[in-house]
Amino acid sequence: MQLNFKILSILFFAVAVLAGCSPDPKPNGDQVDNYYFVKVGDVALPVRVCGNIKSDVAIIFIHGGPGGSAQGERGNIYWKEIEKYYKVIYYDQRGSGVTQGNVPPSEMSIEQFSEDLDNIVDFTKQVAKASKVFIHGASWGGGLATYYLLDTTHQNKLKGAIIESPAYDIKNGAVLSIQWMLHKADSMIALGKNLDYWNNCKNYYSIHPILTYNEFKQHQSYLTQVYGLVSNGANIQVQSISTPKVELALGYSNAEFAPATLTYEGQSIFTHLDLTSKLNQIKLPVMLVWGAQDGLLPKNNLAEKFVTNVGSLNLKYDDTKYLLSAHLPHFEEWQQFDVDTKAFVEANK
Amino acid sequence: MRKHFLYFSLLLFVMMYTLSSAIAQDNKYKDIIKTDGLKNKKYLASISGIADMELFKPVNINLGMSFSGSIRLLYKPKLNKGKSVYSPRIIEREIYIKPTVGYIYRKRYNTALFFIPEIAYRHTFYKGVFLELNMDVGYMFTKMNAPVYERQDDGTFKEVFFGHHNLMLGGKLVAGYDFSKNMRTPLAINFGTGVFYRYPSNQKWIRHIYAEVGLSYVFRRAKE
Structure with missing residues (x-):
């Protein structure tokens, strides 16, 4: 019983090796x-x-x-x-x-x-x-x-x-980007959309007139809201x-x-x-x-x-x-x- | 997918082969597990499969293996009341040192080779189920898994051997069953999860979470 079990294990492993040893898919043609x-x-x-x-x-x-x-x-x-x-x-x-x-x-x-x-x-x-x-x-x-x-x-x-x-x-470029963003914020406020959010946005740039690394994440978050990174x-x-x-x-x-x-x-x-x-x-x-x-x-x-x-x-x-x-x-x-x-x-x- | 299939087949083969050949004598360990003082020696030889999981999208699993030998440093059995005075319930409380070597393979990226002397506390309940807490501090070498080229002083490129040295710090929690405690088979199986950090990468620690499943051969001997 013990010997049969060992033989079956070896056969199982051999089949697994042959099935598993396939090369990675190669790129086509040229x-x-x-x-x-x-x-x-x-x-x-x-x-x-x-x-x-x-x-x-x-x-x-x-x-x-x-x-x-x-x-x-x-x-x-x-x-x-x-x-x-x-x-x-x-x-x-x-x-x-x-x-x-x-x-x-x-x-x-x-x-x-x-x-x-x-x-x-x-x-x-x-x-x-x-x-x-x-x-x-x-x-x-x-x-x-x-x-x-x-x-x-x-x-x-x-x-x-x-x-x-x-x-x-x-x-x-960061200064121009802030101006672009403020213009968009004004547009959103004029349209009556999410007034609190866009007023906070304008306030953020009045507090941070110069963008450093620390402010860039928030800036990109605002840009995303008005499709300033990806238009469509x-x-x-x-x-x-x-x-x-x-x-x-x-x-x-x-x-x-x-x-x-x-x-x-x-x-x-x-x-x-x-x-x-x-x-x-x-x-x-x-x-x-x-x-x-x-x-x-x-x-x-x-x-x-x-x-x-x-x-x-x-x-x-x-x-x-x-x-x-x-x-x-x-x-x-x-x-x-x-x-x-x-x-x-x-x-x- | 086929590589994962081959990996798990290899692991299953090792476990099956070991199980089929590890048949001990009836009641071999009955008199060895004693409660008064260090009356027995215990060593473990373990092989484990590791799955290093990246839980960010896309989920990424990298496979590896580890091999360790466990040496018991401290043993404090606890005797609980059983159904009769002739069959007490013995709880084993043990501390091991486990020198471990292993690897994690990341295709076309790196192979992490590590050596860690683990310290482990194992709590084995009377039926054989155990919980184990491990702490690891060790060394890891990450070898590049693609040809590495370096520009020489004359402007030509030469293929070189390259990798990075890392400090590895981590721990894991493992559960398992020790067949040698109440049965005749000198084996134990375990599964668990752990975390390790490697340092340095841009002066930062990089975290890894992994799962582990392992098989141990248990050596128990009466101490003279």
């Missing part, structure tokens, strides 16, 4: 989906290389936040079309997303983030085997991309940059994707850590980041995209100021586009963004 880490000092930046394995063109996506993550970005249907033609590099920034390591606050600076991005660009060329590299920075990522491009050495490594609602001037959620489409088995608690911790510690020239980015006077140093081809309904970094006049000051002679910007989008047009008007991106990349690769 698609690639590989994970890496890029070590910079004591941090391991997670990097996912996806897209067309045969393409020598790569687009590096620089996520927003700060403190956000690129791990879920691929769920945006926009990237499905882009990955058919090009390689796309998704990476999490230092002290953000699910990046691992013990980062001291002294290393949480835009200067260090720019150095990290330079590592990613070189990695893309050497390991991901893409000779023509573009960067796509959105929101805070657009601000980081702008800072990265101030260095001519960095510009020479790239074919072009897609800059989407960039946080290149958070210092003045029905336009957004997502696709199911696989994600690594990350420590989610780490992601939540980093989402708090990064905005609280990030600096520019030793001061908080929320009160001191303004790259306007240096934009003339950017010479490479740039595609600028800005949603007309953006309340976090209002298009008027941040977009015009960028266009006026940037040094590039090959600037693609259409003021009449993306009228339906708020802060992230590549989510809300992804079809138009797909068309514009492909046209820009093909023209400049």
Whole structure:
């Protein structure tokens, strides 16, 4: 009886092994989906290389936040079309997303983030085997991309940059955002909607005329009420994707850590980041995209100021586009963004 | 899903195989469980399956295993009145030190390898059911589960081995049944839940909640 039981156990285990030893689902046809880490000092930046394995063109996506993550970005249907033609590099920034390591606050600076991005660009060329590299920075990522491009050495490594609602001037952008929000609050009061809430909102900004990290959460909460971040959620489409088995608690911790510690020239980015006077140093081809309904970094006049000051002679910007989008047009008007991106990349690769 | 199936099959196989071969003699431990002083020695060899659960959306479960050997440091049996004076109800109160090694595997992210000397208090009721409270302080190494590249001084990239050293702090509450107490099988099963924190991550503690199910082989010997 004991021997039969042992034999049955062994047979059961053998069947389980054979059934369980199936490989992970592979990407279809010419698609690639590989994970890496890029070590910079004591941090391991997670990097996912996806897209067309045969393409020598790569687009590096620089996520927003700060403190956000690129791990879920691929769920945006926009990237499905882009990955058919090009390689796309998704990476999490230092002290953000699910990046691992013990980062001291002294290393949480835009200067260090720019150095990290330079590592990613070189990695893309050497390991991901893409000779023509573009960067796509959105929101805070657009601000980081702008800072990265101030260095001519960095510009020479790239074919072009897609800059989407960039946080290149958070210092003045926050003031414009408050004005935008106060105008919306007045509109809601005039409509007789939730008077107490909107009067409290106006009172909040009279007490906090300058937004620091501590006030930004509440500010974004108000913006959400009047669709200042996402204008029309029905336009957004997502696709199911696989994600690594990350420590989610780490992601939540980093989402708090990064905005609280990030600096520019030793001061908080929320009160001191303004790259306007240096934009003339950017010479490479740039595609600028800005949603007309953006309340976090209002298009008027941040977009015009960028266009006026940037040094590039090959600037693609259409003021009449993306009228339906708020802060992230590549989510809300992804079809138009797909068309514009492909046209820009093909023209400049 | 298939990986989870393979993991649970492996665990079930180990338990079934051990159960099938661990048949003790009748009444083997009847005279060993004594009440006056330290009259017996007891050791445990345990294997446990761990499920590290992320309770944020989306719910994420990462599996691991741990292996420990328990050495009893203190034993304070308690004698309760039974149905007759010839069959007292013996409650075992024990403190163990449990050197434990284990791992938690997170695909395409990291593998956490840990070594923790646990301190445990086990309260075994007269029928064999026990409750155990553990405290852990130990070391964890999180190894990257994807190729790691580092830019060298000459600008080229080289694949390197990389991971992070962590302090691990936690505890768990476990319930189970000790077959060796009243039956002839020198086994105990347990299940429970615990929490551990690893440090440092940006100078912060990162919390993990996990569930555990385990099987122990119980060595009981009369002390000379």
